[in-house]
Amino acid sequence: MPAATELVDRLNTCDEIEVSFHGKLGDTLLALATVRALSDWLALRTLSTTIRATGPYAHLISRSGLFTHTPPDARPGIGRRAVIGDREGIEASGAGAEVSLVCDPAAPPCWSSDDRAHPDLPARYYLALERRLGIRLPATTPFAPLLVSQRSRLVEELHTTGWLEGMTIAAITATSWPELKDYTPRRYIQIASHIADAYQTQVRLLVIGGDPGTGTHISTQTTRSGVEILYLDGIPAIDLADVFPHCRLVIGNDTGLTHLAALSRTPNGSGPPVVGLYARHSHSKWRTGLPHHHAVAAALSERMHQGDLCPVRDAITPDTDIHMDAFTPAALAQVCLDLLNGVR
Structure with a gap:
């Protein structure tokens, strides 16, 4: 699977990932598999990157264990930043970001491998980003992170x-x-x-x-x-x-x-x-x-x-x-x- 070179190159330069969801609760929860995919990719690349949540669901989705533990009064970094979220979240937080990843539930297709279909949205999100990153990621089904x-x-x-x-x-x-x-x-x-x-x-x-x-x-x-x-x-x-x-x-x-x-x-x-x-x-x-x-x-x-x-x-x-x-x-x-x- 060839990687989306521009996406990978920009993510490689980021020292902070901001997860910003401002839309519907259900869409947000099912899209957390995208954050998991990016977290798994960062671990494989041994990149020292902070992942933090902002927006109305920040405290709830932080229970997924996907985010870097930071002190409550910690300020955002001043380095290069990537934003991942829904369209509302990208509009709210995407200004000045090195790259933005939009989680649109209408976009990811149903994937299949080894005679098995993966139709649920968390699987679609995870496997879609895996393909764009061009590397086999470690997670297996089910891809949805628990809270x-x-x-x-x-x-x-x-x-x-x-x-x-x-x-x-x-x-x-x-x-x-x-x-x-x-x-x-x-x-x-x-x-x-x-x-x-x-x-x-x-x-x-x-x-x-x-x-x-x-x-x-x-x-x-x-x-x-x-x-x-x-x-x-x-x-x-x-x-x-x-x-x-x-x-x-x-x-x-x-x-x-x-x-x-x-x-x-x-x-x-x-x-x-x-x-x-x-x-x-x-x-x-x-x-x-x-x-x-x-x-x-x-x-x-x-x-x-x-x-x-x-x-x-x-x-x-x-x-x-x-x-x-x-x-x-x-x-x-x-x-x-x-x-x-x-x-x-």
Whole structure:
């Protein structure tokens, strides 16, 4: 694989890599494999280069272990700098950089080698940069770096009040496209009721909502079926990254917090299975590639997977308007029960 000479030459002169993501959370998390590829390349070249994170997700993505440990009051270097990030991040931080690497989820193709396809976005990013750098990098699938959880005040409070004891399930309703991707609390409650009946036990359901614009809001509810519900709205992503690994199962729509749940693990690598619901976009591309990250896909999502298409980018009008209605709570409950029982 011939290297992109100009890119390699410029990176060789940089003593600092700035990672700057300012766009959507999900896009940011799946693009961290590009940072991993660059980190692996720097290690092979034995280059003394600082990698630091800036932007709104800096503290969260620093948990990936890809960044150089620097004192909190350390100032940016004055040498040559490369910037890697999404388009918003490059616009914010790219001025004066020696070279900029843009992570565009529409760009990297699906790669294959040794009769195996690598369709998930982290694999696409890693292998695409590997090709541009012109050298075989050491990482193997899965390419997505994990985010290590910590003991936080929110986790301590949930443990103290019993919300993380027994059968605790997290359900994600937060999304930037609610009319198409929100599975709704009502359906998640039905899933929890099916699981409670199957196990003959109490189920605690954490309903993770978005930010309503009024900050954090927490409330509780008890259903007739005995499911205890805790609504968590407007909780920062970094705090949810500490909560997810303590659940028995996480289920959510194809959105950034679901990807975050799949990437967030305890320091010993443990954590729950995560189920993503894919009604429109490719279930294979928009996933972390981690073995515990599963997908339930509608017919349109499967067609997007087969053709490596995007309904937005390729302006594909669906031939049906059912969206999340394609997934019945009873059928999803059975998927969840299989995962909880170790069947899948």
